[in-house]
Amino acid sequence: MNFSNALTHWYLQNNRDLPWRNTSNPYPIWLSEIILQQTRVAQGTPYFLSFMNAFPTVFDLANANEEQVLKLWQGLGYYSRARNLHKTAQFIAQELSGVFPDTYKDLLKLKGVGEYTAAAIASFSYNEPVPVVDGNVFRVLSRYFDIETDIAAASAKKEFAAFAFELMPKDKPALFNQAIMEFGALQCVPKSPNCGVCIFNTSCAALQKKKVDQLPVNSKKQKVRNRFFNYLVVADENENTIIRKRTAKGIWHNLYEFPLIETEEPKDFDFIAKQIQDKFFVNNKVISVEECNEKSVVHKLSHQHLHIKFWKVRLRGAIENGINSEILKSFPFPIVIFNFIEKN
Numbered sequence: 001m002n003f004s005n006a007l008t009h010w011y012l013q014n015n016r017d018l019p020w021r022n023t024s025n026p027y028p029i030w031l032s033e034i035i036l037q038q039t040r041v042a043q044g045t046p047y048f049l050s051f052m053n054a055f056p057t058v059f060d061l062a063n064a065n066e067e068q069v070l071k072l073w074q075g076l077g078y079y080s081r082a083r084n085l086h087k088t089a090q091f092i093a094q095e096l097s098g099v100f101p102d103t104y105k106d107l108l109k110l111k112g113v114g115e116y117t118a119a120a121i122a123s124f125s126y127n128e129p130v131p132v133v134d135g136n137v138f139r140v141l142s143r144y145f146d147i148e149t150d151i152a153a154a155s156a157k158k159e160f161a162a163f164a165f166e167l168m169p170k171d172k173p174a175l176f177n178q179a180i181m182e183f184g185a186l187q188c189v190p191k192s193p194n195c196g197v198c199i200f201n202t203s204c205a206a207l208q209k210k211k212v213d214q215l216p217v218n219s220k221k222q223k224v225r226n227r228f229f230n231y232l233v234v235a236d237e238n239e240n241t242i243i244r245k246r247t248a249k250g251i252w253h254n255l256y257e258f259p260l261i262e263t264e265e266p267k268d269f270d271f272i273a274k275q276i277q278d279k280f281f282v283n284n285k286v287i288s289v290e291e292c293n294e295k296s297v298v299h300k301l302s303h304q305h306l307h308i309k310f311w312k313v314r315l316r317g318a319i320e321n322g323i324n325s326e327i328l329k330s331f332p333f334p335i336v337i338f339n340f341i342e343k344n
Helices: 003-014 026-035 041-054 058-063 066-073 080-095 115-126 135-145 156-167 173-186 269-279 335-343
Strands: 225-235 260-263 286-291 297-300 304-315
Touching (some): 058 080, 066 080, 115 173, 225 335, 260 269, 269 286, 269 304, 297 335, 304 335
Antiparallel strands (some): 286 304, 297 304
């Protein structure tokens, strides 16, 4: 049995029953692919079901406001995906009368849709023979065929796509694409795969050459930046607080947060208290400042680590534009702030 036949045979026996697999409708397929771009299936599935429940069609999603979309996305991270999802839904609903493009080439023109997502929608919805290339595909092909191409290289995606296209049965592109991704997700996993039970354990080149843990080759190592966030959790005489929207480009764009003092390094109580007294809340006298968490919460993003402290700031009088705890919870926050609000 050749590689493609063995792979699809394995898939038919072992695939997970995932809600977006029982349809060729491009809307749920597109939605699932955007959610799963930087998210594991186990984490992404409840979000997919929530979105489908709240917005059963592309028109429903287009008609939502951005804050509704961001609130539903809360906790998934990489929030630009949610903003692009919303803008693309509006474009499809308003400019294309709700009809998704039906070719790989046209799908690529949609905001937030890259080569991988376009290939997935084109093959799963329209059976177009175009290969998907993601981390799973890089891993399976590089190991099975002992390909030492550095997957961080600009030419790598093209090379692997051409190779996958050769292997793909042109009459069953969706099945092949699903199979190779599922095989990478369940069997040929990044660390310590169980090669003893693998269907390819007599034909995998990396296994024969004891190179499984060396492939795929990936030279790209992102430098991690450390940032220090001090959030001021205000309470006035009415127990109201204040928040603001992050409008600058970068992380958490258009999400909400408490007033922030960002520093280059960890700062002590005296420094933060002086900053609060000198630069914040000019219309209200600061009665007290206390640390809510002595140890910083470290929130890890792909390219930066945020060291977060929350400071309880009590003010005299009523604060302007203050909001109560119930209204507070309705806003979309970064998950690390939302978790703090829930616990306090």
